[in-house]
Structures are given as structure tokens and as C-alpha cells.
Amino acid sequence: MDFIAMDFETANRQRASACSLALVVVRQSQVVDSFYTLIDPEVPFESQNVRIHGITEAQVAGEPTFPQVWPHIASFFAPTRLVTAHNSPFDVSVLKRTLERYDMAVPRYQVIDTARTAKRLMPELPNHRLDTVSAALHIPLAHHHNALQDSYACARILLAQEQQFGDATLASMLKITA
Template identity: 70%
Template sequence: MDFIAMDFETANRKRASACSLALVVVQQNKVVDSFYTLINPQMQFDAQNIHIHGITPEMVQDQPTFDQVWPHIQMFYTPGRIVTAHNAPFDVSVMRLTLDRYGIAAPRYQVIDTVKTSRQFLPKLPNHRLDTVSAALHIPLEHHHNALADSYACARILIAENEHFGEARIKSMMKLSKAG
């Protein structure tokens, strides 16, 4: 199975406040590449968000804004591409609203939510948070809420599910991202 795992962290409660992004590229069920960047959201940070992910305004002040990052990653977001995220509605909305903020048209791509797949395939877990699912599948997650660590965990969850339950069952849970 070929796909991209993505994860965003935000500066505050606004979904258009992306302050970090990671992508993990999977081809034939193997991680082959990754991308990580801090992003200057050009917005105020909330203390609660800083507490969760550890990213501060000082860390992003000289980093690119999302419109500067987009040309380097837009090739990963095409109609035939599968993108996965753990709690995909959040990450897809961060992408869409951040693009909208900069006047960039939101692409359409296929989405698989590993929260949804883990609920289907691992129904007896006490919850389906990323750290819980990772632990159940013996997937390392040392820096939860670091976008790159979370993307790797998400990718490995989908790889494990694909190996145990099959690509057809996973793809039956796919949705098309919403552009508007």
C-alpha cells in the first residue's frame, strides 16, 4: 500500500494556526521518506498548545510560513493520493483552513483516518488515542505530539493494519477530502 501519513500541530485553538507539519511517505508498506518543518503561523500561541507540543513562538519566528512550505509539499496532495492521519478530520481541516487563509486552493485527495480504522480493527481498546493504539500494536512513540513522531506512528499503524486485515478493508473506509 502506498500513502502519506501527515500530522499538524497548531499554535492555538484556531485550525488555521499550523506551527509544525510532518509527512511520512510509505511505498509498498515501507517507510521511504519523511518531511518535517516548523511553521511560523503568524498568530499568537496559547499556553495550552505550547504545553502539549512544546513549540514556542521563539522557535518559529524565523521559520517559513505555510504558503512558503506549500510549494515543497503540494505534490503529495493529488486526487489519486492516499493521505492518512490519526484523527484525520482535525488534520484535514488544519490543511484546508491554513490553505484558505493564504488564498491557496485546497486540493482533493483520498483520506484514511487511523482512529476510524483502529476502532474497526481493535474495538476492545480502552480508547483509540494515538499513544494507546501505538502501544497495542507495539509501535514506538517516544515523543507524542511531535508531528514527525506522530506521523511515523500513524504510518506504522496503517502498515500493521494493512498487513493484518488487508488493503481492501482499509480502502473501504476511505473518504475524499473536502475542499470547502
């Protein structure tokens, strides 16, 4: 299985306020690489978001803006590429809104949501949050809401689901971004 696990954190309630991004690259069902960056969202932070992820305006001062990051990661988002995220509607919309904010083309790519797959394949869980699913699958998640840690957990969830339920089951849950 080849895919990219993606996670964003945002500065505020606006989806176009990405302040950190992580990608975990999986090839032949093995984690082979990762990418993490803080991003200067060029917008104010809200205290609620800072409480969740711990990233402050001071920490992103001088970090690259999204238009500076995009050329390094754009190739991961192509129609033939599979991207996963836990609660993918959030992360997909952060990417889309951020690209739109900077008048950049929004790519089409395949998406599978590990929150959705967990709801369907693991209905016995009390909820399907990233930390709950990770714990149920014995996947370490030491720093929830750290984009890199969340991306690794998401990648491991999809790999565990592939092993337990098979490619065909997961393939039925793929979506193409709009």
C-alpha cells in the same frame, strides 16, 4: 501500499494556525522518506497548545510561513494520492483552513483515518488515541505530539492494519476530502 502519513501541530485553537508539519512517505509498504518543518503561523500561541507540543513562538521565529512550505509538499495532495492521519478530521481541517487563510487552492485527495480504522478493527482497546493504538501494536512513540514522531506512528499503524486486516477492509474506510 503507497500513502503519506500527515500530522500538524497548531499554535492555538484556530485550525489555520499550523506551527509544525510532518509527512512520512510510504511506498510499497515501506517508509522511504519524511519531511518535517516548523512553521511561523503568524498568529499568537496559546499556552495550552504550547503545553501539549512544546513549540513556542520563539522557536518558530524566522521559520517559513505556510505559503513558503506549500510548494514543497503540494504534490503529495492529489486526487490519486492517499493521505492518512490519526484523527484525520483535525489534520485535514488544519490543511484546509490554512490554505484558505492564504487564499490558496484546497486540493482533493483520498484520506484514511487511523483512529477510525482502530475503532472499527480494534474495538477491544480502552480508547483509540494515538499512544494507545501504538502501544497495542508495539509501535514506538517516544515523543507524542511531536509531528514527525506522530506521523511515523500513524504510518506504522496503517501498515500493521494492512498486514493484519488486508487492503480490502481498509479500502472500505477511505474518504475523499471535500
